[in-house]
Amino acid sequence: MEVRINKEIRDYQESMFFGLSLRQCIFSLLAVAAAVGVYFAAHDAVGFDVGWICILAAAPFAACGFVRYHGLTAEQFVVVWFRSEFIAPERLTCVPENTYAAAILPALEAEQAENIKWCRKQWKKNKHFYEQEESRI
Numbered sequence: 001m002e003v004r005i006n007k008e009i010r011d012y013q014e015s016m017f018f019g020l021s022l023r024q025c026i027f028s029l030l031a032v033a034a035a036v037g038v039y040f041a042a043h044d045a046v047g048f049d050v051g052w053i054c055i056l057a058a059a060p061f062a063a064c065g066f067v068r069y070h071g072l073t074a075e076q077f078v079v080v081w082f083r084s085e086f087i088a089p090e091r092l093t094c095v096p097e098n099t100y101a102a103a104i105l106p107a108l109e110a111e112q113a114e115n116i117k118w119c120r121k122q123w124k125k126n127k128h129f130y131e132q133e134e135s136r137i
Contacts, residue, residue: 023073027065031058 017025035058042050064074072080084090 024065027061031061031065034058034061 020028035054038057039050039054042053046053067074069077
């Protein structure tokens with residue numbers, strides 16, 4: 001006799017009815033109730049087949065029962081989303097940091113200052129040449 005054990009114990013789901021968990025059964029019943037309610041409400045108001053409208057009304061309830069997002073059920077996800085958006089909103093910004101530029105910037109500034117000093121020295125040394133050129137123009 002072999003006993004089947006899930007590799008992850010947290011993935012275990014107790015089957016209540018037709019292999020569905022209690023949560024899935026409740027949301028399935030809510031989906032059926034929503035579809036029936038929409039059918040009776042929209043059948044007389046809309047002149048054509050309302051089957052697609054019923055499916056669209058039932059889909060969110062069915063999805064809440066069966067879909068998990070990042071390991072969270074629909075109710076847990078709504079609570080986390082509400083907290084992050086309304087109770088404690090925090091704007092996250094991405095500020096890129098160029099570590100190469102930060103490391104080399106002091107050396108570049110020193111080299112630039114050296115070049116400026118050299119250019120001034122050369123200008124003072126050849127000042128008379130530049131003054132002669134200006135007087136000719």
